[in-house]
Amino acid sequence: MSFVARHGLWTEEQKDAAARLRRVAEERELEVIRLGFPDQHGVLRGKTLIAAEALRSLESGCSITTTMFAKDTAHRTVFPVFTPGGGFGLPEMQGAADVLMVADPTTFRVLPWAPKTGWLMCDVYFNDGRPVPFATRQLYRQVLEDLGSRGYDFVAGLEVEFHVFKLQDAKLSPADAGQPGTPPEVSLLSQGYQYLTEQRFDQMEPVLEIIRRDVLALGLPLRSVEVEFGPSQCEFTFQPARGLAPADNMVLFRSAVKQICHRHGYHATFMCRPRIPSVMSSGWHLHQSLVERVSGRNAFMPTEDGAALSPLGLSYLAGLLAHARASAVFTTPTINGYKRYRSYSLAPDRAIWGRDNRGAMIRVLGGPDDPATRLENRIGEPAANPYLYMASQILSGLDGVDRKLDPGPSADTPYETKADLLPKSLREAVYALRDDPFFRAAMGETLVDYYVHIKNAEIERFQAEVSEWEQREYFEMF
Numbered sequence: 001m002s003f004v005a006r007h008g009l010w011t012e013e014q015k016d017a018a019a020r021l022r023r024v025a026e027e028r029e030l031e032v033i034r035l036g037f038p039d040q041h042g043v044l045r046g047k048t049l050i051a052a053e054a055l056r057s058l059e060s061g062c063s064i065t066t067t068m069f070a071k072d073t074a075h076r077t078v079f080p081v082f083t084p085g086g087g088f089g090l091p092e093m094q095g096a097a098d099v100l101m102v103a104d105p106t107t108f109r110v111l112p113w114a115p116k117t118g119w120l121m122c123d124v125y126f127n128d129g130r131p132v133p134f135a136t137r138q139l140y141r142q143v144l145e146d147l148g149s150r151g152y153d154f155v156a157g158l159e160v161e162f163h164v165f166k167l168q169d170a171k172l173s174p175a176d177a178g179q180p181g182t183p184p185e186v187s188l189l190s191q192g193y194q195y196l197t198e199q200r201f202d203q204m205e206p207v208l209e210i211i212r213r214d215v216l217a218l219g220l221p222l223r224s225v226e227v228e229f230g231p232s233q234c235e236f237t238f239q240p241a242r243g244l245a246p247a248d249n250m251v252l253f254r255s256a257v258k259q260i261c262h263r264h265g266y267h268a269t270f271m272c273r274p275r276i277p278s279v280m281s282s283g284w285h286l287h288q289s290l291v292e293r294v295s296g297r298n299a300f301m302p303t304e305d306g307a308a309l310s311p312l313g314l315s316y317l318a319g320l321l322a323h324a325r326a327s328a329v330f331t332t333p334t335i336n337g338y339k340r341y342r343s344y345s346l347a348p349d350r351a352i353w354g355r356d357n358r359g360a361m362i363r364v365l366g367g368p369d370d371p372a373t374r375l376e377n378r379i380g381e382p383a384a385n386p387y388l389y390m391a392s393q394i395l396s397g398l399d400g401v402d403r404k405l406d407p408g409p410s411a412d413t414p415y416e417t418k419a420d421l422l423p424k425s426l427r428e429a430v431y432a433l434r435d436d437p438f439f440r441a442a443m444g445e446t447l448v449d450y451y452v453h454i455k456n457a458e459i460e461r462f463q464a465e466v467s468e469w470e471q472r473e474y475f476e477m478f
Contacts, residue, residue, distance in 0.1 A: 002059035007129030009102055017105035018058055025051055025118060028110055033118035035062050035101050038137055038251045040454060041073055041333070042385030046101060046122065054118070061100030061125070066093040069134045071454075073334070074180045078457035088134075088450065092126050099132055100125050107248060112217035113260050121248055133446050137247070140387035143394050144243050152290040152299060154394055156246035157223075157374070158238040160382050161282035162257070163274060164189060164207055165232050167267045186267050186276075189232045193280075200227045207266050208234060214260050220249050230280025240287065240374075247386035254382070270382040272337040281340035283347060284380040287365075288393060289373065290316070301366065301373040308355055308364050308410065309373065317353055317362055317375055318407035319400020320393060321419075324351035324361060326436035327392040328422055329429040329455060330384065335462050337381035338425050343415045348378055352411045352419040359414040361422070379422065388451075395442045430455045 004010050010018070025033070033054035036046030045068050049057065066086065070079040079087030086093035093099075107121035124135040131138040147154055165186030176182035190203045201208075208225050215222050221239035228235045238249060254270055261268040273281040290299040290312070300313030309317060332338060340347045346358050354360035358378070366373025380389055399405075411417040423429035433439060434452045 003061045003100065003125075003129070004059040004102060007125070009123075009125070009129070010105070014105050017108065018103075021058070021105050021108045021118075021120075022055055024108070024110070025055060028118075029116065030110070030118045031116040033120060034111075035103060035120050035122050037064075037068075037101055037122040037124050037135065038385070038387060039068055039071065040134060040136060040385065040451065041071075042136070042251055042254075042383075042387065044251060044255050051118065054120075058103050058105065061102045062122070063098040064101050064124070065096050066099055066132075067096045069093070069132065072457045072461075074458075074461065076179055076457070076461075078454060089446075090133075100127065109218050109252075111256075112214040113256075113263055119252075121252075133444070134450055136385055136387035136391075137244070139443065139447065140247055140391045141244060143391040147290075147394055147398070148293065150398075151293050153242045153293055154390065155240050155242050155289045155291050155374075156390060157240035157287035158246060158250055158253075159235065159285040159287065159376075160237070160250070160253070160270075161228050161233060161235045161284070162268060162270045162382055163230070163232050163279070163282065164204065164211075164234060164261060165267045165269075167262070167265050184267050189266075190227070191231050193229055193231075194227075195229045196226060204232070204234060207261065207264065210264055211236075211257055211260055215253065215256060218252065218256060220253055220256075228280065228282075231278060233280055233282065240289075242291070247390050250386040272332075272334065272381040272383060273339045281345075281347065282382050283340060283378060284382040284384060284389075286377045286380055286389065286393065287374045288377065288390075289313075289375065290397075298371050298373055300375070301371060302368050305368055307368060309375075312401055313373070313375075314407055315401045315403075315405050316397035317364070317400065318405030319397045319403075320362060320375070320377065321351045321353065321407055322400060322405060323392070323396035323436075323438060324379065325420060325423060325429070325432045326439055327396055327433075328379065329426070329433045329451070330388040330392040331377070331380040332429065333385065333388075333426070333455065334381065334383050335426045335459065337383065338423065338429070340381065341422050341424070348422060349415065350417075350419040350421045352414050352417055353407055354412065354414050355410045357410070357412070357414055360411055361414075364410070391443070392439070395439070399438060399442075426455065427459050430459065 030051040034048045036044040039045050070077045072078045081096050101122035103120040103122050109119045111117045124132045169185040171182040190200050194200045223237045223239050226235045257268045302310045341349050343349050348361035353362035355364050363376040
């Protein structure tokens with residue numbers, strides 16, 4: 001029996017998708033297929049196989065080293081992998097041992113920008129069929145299954161801001177190599193702050209059209225393409241989707257945009273606040289709701305006149321607020337992302353909600369008899385791992401439902417109303433997660449300690465650097 005059959009890893013839908021995949025690979029004469037999995041940062045890692053070999057590996061799996069789970073954002077290995085347990089406390093991960101990537105056939109795509117190339121999202125398993133505990137897609141799937149056992153599906157719509165620049169110098173000389181390397185030199189595609197003006201859109205349209213064409217060819221549910229506040233900043237929004245799909249879509253979208261832009265002489269970045277004069281921070285606003293599986297009804301939609309949400313929706317909202325500080329490391333996982341939390345800036349600075357108020361962390365949209373009623377969480381940055389972001393939302397919201405929490409009244413002045421402040425730094429957010437008993441119980445001690453370790457390694461490298469600010473501030477003064 002194959003690895004997939006032996007451990008019962010595919011549903012009937014996935015088996016059918018695998019058969020279609022084989023037919024398409026033959027009809028389209030694919031030459032290579034990329035097998036990838038989203039790592040702890042939500043970045044795709046994997047291998048490219050000759051198409052025939054990739055098809056043979058569908059049910060047997062493709063090996064990949066466990067050190068992929070030991071990397072920080074500079075791709076540095078921050079666990080002692082050659083010690084007992086590999087630094088993870090797991091003998092299966094000792095000595096940079098292999099695990100297996102197993103393709104999810106329902107995710108198969110033919111890449112529009114890479115000739116004769118297929119693509120597959122994978123899940124990662126130990127040789128005995130157990131999921132690797134640090135594989136965030138599998139963590140999110142388990143959260144969705146638990147939600148399904150309550151009779152609900154999670155629905156999410158993506159609203160993603162990012163920057164696209166003209167690439168001037170890719171910095172590929174040997175002297176620029178490193179971990180990380182020298183960032184590229186870029187120039188703007190547009191100036192000024194003419195938000196949503198057609199003139200600015202037209203200036204950026206050539207590259208936005210290239211991205212739009214290939215994103216639609218991938219089958220992603222694109223809804224709109226817009227120019228944002230800052231120079232060279234844009235926003236793509238997507239139709240709501242259920243379950244795994246919105247998280248998978250976000251991972252594929254980010255990777256696709258960066259690849260497409262690079263092939264055409266541009267540089268796209270989902271970094272929250274690039275170090276470029278007059279730049280605006282980018283956010284990732286997550287629209288979310290729960291839908292009843294049996295009736296298909298939006299469980300957040302109120303029935304009483306004047307109500308913002310149903311009782312379940314209000315309690316779910318209260319759970320998001322109650323756990324906002326501890327979940328911030330999942331919604332905003334980079335040092336840079338905390339530079340976005342500024343008062344009166346269209347970004348939140350405290351755990352508070354408001355009705356159609358863009359200054360609040362949670363913006364409530366909809367109302368009685370509106371099937372589009374939803375919560376827009378404005379806390380996230382576009383670099384967030386979508387599986388951890390969405391899992392933390394569901395877990396927090398359901399805790400509010402279980403405890404029947406009350407979110408309090410809508411805040412009409414969100415930057416002045418008293419509420420818990422969001423963390424001001426990644427260090428503060430990591431401490432909030434490390435000391436939080438709820439997420440330790442909901443996600444498991446192993447995952448929380450693992451993620452805290454990786455983020456602390458990132459912070460320690462940052463602390464060891466002498467910034468330009470420090471040099472200016474102290475070098476002559478003292």
